[in-house]
Amino acid sequence: MPGSTMQKRMLAAMRPATLGDEPVRWQQRKSAQTRLKMLEAAVDCLVTGGYAGLTTAQVAERAAVSRGAMHHHFATRIELVAAVVDHIFYQRIRLFLDDYLAAMAQRGDEELIDLATQAHWRSVQTREYAAYVELAVAARTDPELNAAFEPAARRYDEVWTAEMIESFPQWRDQWHAMKLGSDFAIAVHSGLLLHRPVFGQDRIDMVLKLSMQAISALYKS
Amino acid sequence: MPGSTMQKRMLAAMRPATLGDEPVRWQQRKSAQTRLKMLEAAVDCLVTGGYAGLTTAQVAERAAVSRGAMHHHFATRIELVAAVVDHIFYQRIRLFLDDYLAAMAQRGDEELIDLATQAHWRSVQTREYAAYVELAVAARTDPELNAAFEPAARRYDEVWTAEMIESFPQWRDQWHAMKLGSDFAIAVHSGLLLHRPVFGQDRIDMVLKLSMQAISALYKS
DNA sequence: CAAATAACCGGCTGATCTGCCTGTTTTATG
DNA sequence: CATAAAACAGGCAGATCAGCCGGTTATTTG
Numbered sequence: 001m002p003g004s005t006m007q008k009r010m011l012a013a014m015r016p017a018t019l020g021d022e023p024v025r026w027q028q029r030k031s032a033q034t035r036l037k038m039l040e041a042a043v044d045c046l047v048t049g050g051y052a053g054l055t056t057a058q059v060a061e062r063a064a065v066s067r068g069a070m071h072h073h074f075a076t077r078i079e080l081v082a083a084v085v086d087h088i089f090y091q092r093i094r095l096f097l098d099d100y101l102a103a104m105a106q107r108g109d110e111e112l113i114d115l116a117t118q119a120h121w122r123s124v125q126t127r128e129y130a131a132y133v134e135l136a137v138a139a140r141t142d143p144e145l146n147a148a149f150e151p152a153a154r155r156y157d158e159v160w161t162a163e164m165i166e167s168f169p170q171w172r173d174q175w176h177a178m179k180l181g182s183d184f185a186i187a188v189h190s191g192l193l194l195h196r197p198v199f200g201q202d203r204i205d206m207v208l209k210l211s212m213q214a215i216s217a218l219y220k221s
Numbered sequence: 222m223p224g225s226t227m228q229k230r231m232l233a234a235m236r237p238a239t240l241g242d243e244p245v246r247w248q249q250r251k252s253a254q255t256r257l258k259m260l261e262a263a264v265d266c267l268v269t270g271g272y273a274g275l276t277t278a279q280v281a282e283r284a285a286v287s288r289g290a291m292h293h294h295f296a297t298r299i300e301l302v303a304a305v306v307d308h309i310f311y312q313r314i315r316l317f318l319d320d321y322l323a324a325m326a327q328r329g330d331e332e333l334i335d336l337a338t339q340a341h342w343r344s345v346q347t348r349e350y351a352a353y354v355e356l357a358v359a360a361r362t363d364p365e366l367n368a369a370f371e372p373a374a375r376r377y378d379e380v381w382t383a384e385m386i387e388s389f390p391q392w393r394d395q396w397h398a399m400k401l402g403s404d405f406a407i408a409v410h411s412g413l414l415l416h417r418p419v420f421g422q423d424r425i426d427m428v429l430k431l432s433m434q435a436i437s438a439l440y441k442s
Numbered sequence: 443c444a445a446a447t448a449a450c451c452g453g454c455t456g457a458t459c460t461g462c463c464t465g466t467t468t469t470a471t472g
Numbered sequence: 473c474a475t476a477a478a479a480c481a482g483g484c485a486g487a488t489c490a491g492c493c494g495g496t497t498a499t500t501t502g
Binding site for chain 1: 268358361362405407408409411413427439
C-alpha cells in the first residue's frame with residue numbers, strides 16, 4: 001500500500017476548487033489566509049452552536065474580521081456555507097489519512113483493516129466530524145444547504161470507494177466485502193457518536209469491539 | 222413474553238407528566254387537545270425545518286392557534302421544547318411497541334430478536350425519529366435544550382433496559398448480550414439513517430443484513 | 443508616481459423571532 | 473344569574489440576522 005501516494009491522490013481529489021496551489025502575490029496570500037481564518041471560525045461556530053449558530057455575525061466576530069471583509073469574500077451566507085462544506089469534507093479526509101498513515105507506520109504489523117477501523121473511529125471524534133454531522137443533519141431540512149452538501153458528500157464517497165479499490169489490489173476480488181465493511185464502520189461509528197451521552201464509554205467500547213469482530217469476519221470467509 | 226403487559230408498562234413509564242389520564246371537564250379536554258395540536262405542529266416544524274425551524278411563530282401557525290393561546294400553554298419557547306422532548310420520546314416508544322407487537326402477533330414463529338431488530342429499523346424511519354435526531358443533535362450545542370433532553374434520554378434508556386430484562390426472563394443469563402445487541406442495532410440504524418442519502422438503498426440493505434448476522438451470532442455463542 | 447484594482451470597513455434597512463402585555467370570549471362555580 | 477377563572481386573541485418593544493451600500497486603505501500595474 002503506497003501510503004504517500006494514496007494521501008496525495010485522495011487529498012487532491014477532495015481539494016476545494018478555490019485553493020489555487022501556493023499563490024505568490026501578497027494580496028492573494030493574505031486573501032487566502034483570511035478566507036481560511038473565516039472557514040475555521042465557521043467550523044468553530046458549527047461545533048459550539050450548531051448550524052443555527054453559523055451566522056455571518058458570529059463568524060466575523062470569531063475570525064476577527066469585519067463584516068465588510070466577510071461580505072467581500074462571501075457575498076451571501078450560503079456562499080460561506082458552501083465553502084465550509086468543501087472545507088469540512090477536505091479536512092475529514094485529511095485527518096483520517098494523517099491518523100491512519102501514522103498508525104500504519106508505527107504499527108504496520110497489525111491487520112490493516114483493524115488499523116483503518118480504529119483510525120476511522122478516532123477521526124469521528126474530532127471537531128471536524130462534529131461539524132460534518134451538523135451539516136449532514138441540517139442538509140436534510142435545508143434545501144439550499146443540501147444543494148451544496150449532497151454533491152460534496154457523493155464526491156467524498158466516490159473518492160473513498162475508488163481509493164479502496166486502487167490501494168488494496170491484493171484484495172481486489174473482495175472489494176465488495178471491503179466496501180461493506182467500510183459502510184458498516186461508518187454507520188456504527190456515527191451512530192455511536194450520536195448516542196454517546198446516553199451509552200457511556202463502557203457500552204461504546206463493547207459495541208466497537210463487536211463491530212470490529214463483524215468486520216474481521218468479512219475477510220475470513 | 223406478555224405483550225400487552227410490556228406495552229402498558231413501558232408506555233406508563235415514559236408517559237409525559239402533564240398527561241393526566243382522561244380528564245372529564247370540557248375545558249381540560251379542550252386544553253389537552255390544543256396542547257397536543259401544538260406538540261404535533263412542533264414535530265412537523267422539526268421534521269421540515271430542523272431545530273432552527275422550531276419557532277413559536279411557526280408552531281402557532283401550523284397548529285392554527287393564536288400566539289396568545291400558545292403563550293398561555295407555553296410561556297416560553299423552552300417550555301414548549303421541553304414538552305416536545307417528552308412527547309417525542311413517548312411516541313418513539315409507542316411507535317416501536319405498536320410495530321413490534323403487531324409483527325410478533327403476525328409472525329410469532331420467527332426469531333424474536335430478528336423481529337425486534339426489524340421493527341426497530343422501521344421505527345427509525347418514522348418522522349418521529351427524524352424529530353428525535355434533530356433534538357439529539359441540537360442538544361449537543363444548546364445547553365437549555367440539553368437540560369431537558371438528556372434526562373429524558375436517560376429515562377428512555379433505563380426503561381428500555383429494564384423492559385428487556387423483565388420481558389425476556391428466559392435469557393436472563395444473557396442479558397448483557399441482549400443489551401449489547403440492542404445498543405449495536407441502535408447505533409447502526411441511526412448511523413444508516415444519517416448516511417442514507419449517500420449510501421442508497423442497496424448498500425443500506427447489505428449493512429442491515431450484516432448487522433443482523435452479528436446480532437444473531439451474539440446468542441448462538 | 444498615478445491610475446486601477448483588490449481588500450477592508452461599518453452603518454443602514456427590512457424581516458423574523460421572543461417575551462410581554464392588555465383585552466376578549468368561553469367555561470366553571472356558588 | 474353573577475362572579476371567578478381559564479382559554480384565547482393579537483399588538484408592541486427589544487434583539488438579532490442577512491443583505492446591501494458608500495467610503496477607506498493597501499497593493500498592483502503601467
